[in-house]
Amino acid sequence: MNEKIEKLKGKLIVSCQALAHEPLHSSFIMGRMALAAKEGGAYGIRANTKEDIAEIQTQVDLPIIGIVKRDYEDSKVYITPTMKEIDELMEVKPEIIALDATQDLRPGGKTLDQFYEEIRNKYPDQLLMADCSTVEEALHADQLGFDFIGTTLVGYTDQSRGMKIEANDFEIIRKIVAETEHLVIAEGNINTPQKAKRVIELGAFSVVVGSIITRPQLITKSFAEVLD
Numbered sequence: 221m222n223e224k225i226e227k228l229k230g231k232l233i234v235s236c237q238a239l240a241h242e243p244l245h246s247s248f249i250m251g252r253m254a255l256a257a258k259e260g261g262a263y264g265i266r267a268n269t270k271e272d273i274a275e276i277q278t279q280v281d282l283p284i285i286g287i288v289k290r291d292y293e294d295s296k297v298y299i300t301p302t303m304k305e306i307d308e309l310m311e312v313k314p315e316i317i318a319l320d321a322t323q324d325l326r327p328g329g330k331t332l333d334q335f336y337e338e339i340r341n342k343y344p345d346q347l348l349m350a351d352c353s354t355v356e357e358a359l360h361a362d363q364l365g366f367d368f369i370g371t372t373l374v375g376y377t378d379q380s381r382g383m384k385i386e387a388n389d390f391e392i393i394r395k396i397v398a399e400t401e402h403l404v405i406a407e408g409n410i411n412t413p414q415k416a417k418r419v420i421e422l423g424a425f426s427v428v429v430g431s432i433i434t435r436p437q438l439i440t441k442s443f444a445e446v447l448d
Contacts, residue, residue: 320373362402
C-alpha cells in the first residue's frame with residue numbers, strides 16, 4: 221500500500237459529487253469543493269467522472285476514489301457498471317476505483333465475478349473498492365479480492381431495502397470488519413461527526429461522508445423542513 225493510501229487510516233474521505241440535475245454540477249465547482257474539504261481536514265476525496273477527477277487533481281494532492289455513475293436500460297447497477305467506465309477512469313488514474321459489488325447483474329447480464337476478472341486482467345495493479353449493500357455481498361467481494369470493502373449501498377438495493385447502516389450500533393459494519401480480510405471503508409448515511417467517529421472505533425479503515433458536507437440543497441432542506 222502506498223503512503224498516500226496509508227494516510228487514510230482512521231481519517232475522513234469527503235465525497236465531492238454533483239449530478240447533472242443538481243445546482244453545483246460543474247467540474248470547476250467540484251475542484252473547489254475538494255479544496256475546501258482538504259482545508260477542513262479531509263484526507264481523501266471520492267469523485268464521479270473523469271472530468272471532475274481531472275479538475276480535482278489540479279486542486280488537491282489527496283488520494284481519490286473514482287467512480288462513474290451511468291444508467292443502462294438492462295441493469296440496476298449504475299456505479300461504474302462496465303469496462304467503458306473503468307477505461308474512462310484509468311485515463312485520469314485515481315488511486316482507487318470503486319464499483320457496484322452487489323449481487324445485481326451488470327449490463328449485458330454480466331456477473332460481478334466476470335466483471336472483476338475482466339478488470340483484473342486489464343488493470344492488475346489498480347486498487348479496487350467494492351460498493352456493497354449487504355454483509356453477504358461484502359463477504360463475497362472480500363473473497364474475490366477487492367482491496368477495500370465499502371458499505372456504500374446499504375439500503376439502496378432491493379436486497380437491502382429498509383436496512384440502515386447505523387442500526388444496532390452499526391451491526392453491519394461490525395460484522396463486515398470481523399469477517400473480512402481486506403480493509404473496510406464505511407460509507408452511506410454517516411451524517412454526523414459522532415457517527416463518523418464511531419465507525420472508526422468499530423474498526424473501519426476510513427470513513428466517507430458526502431451529502432451532509434457537499435450538497436447544500438439537502439443541508440438547507442433539513443433546516444427548512446423543521447420550520448414549515
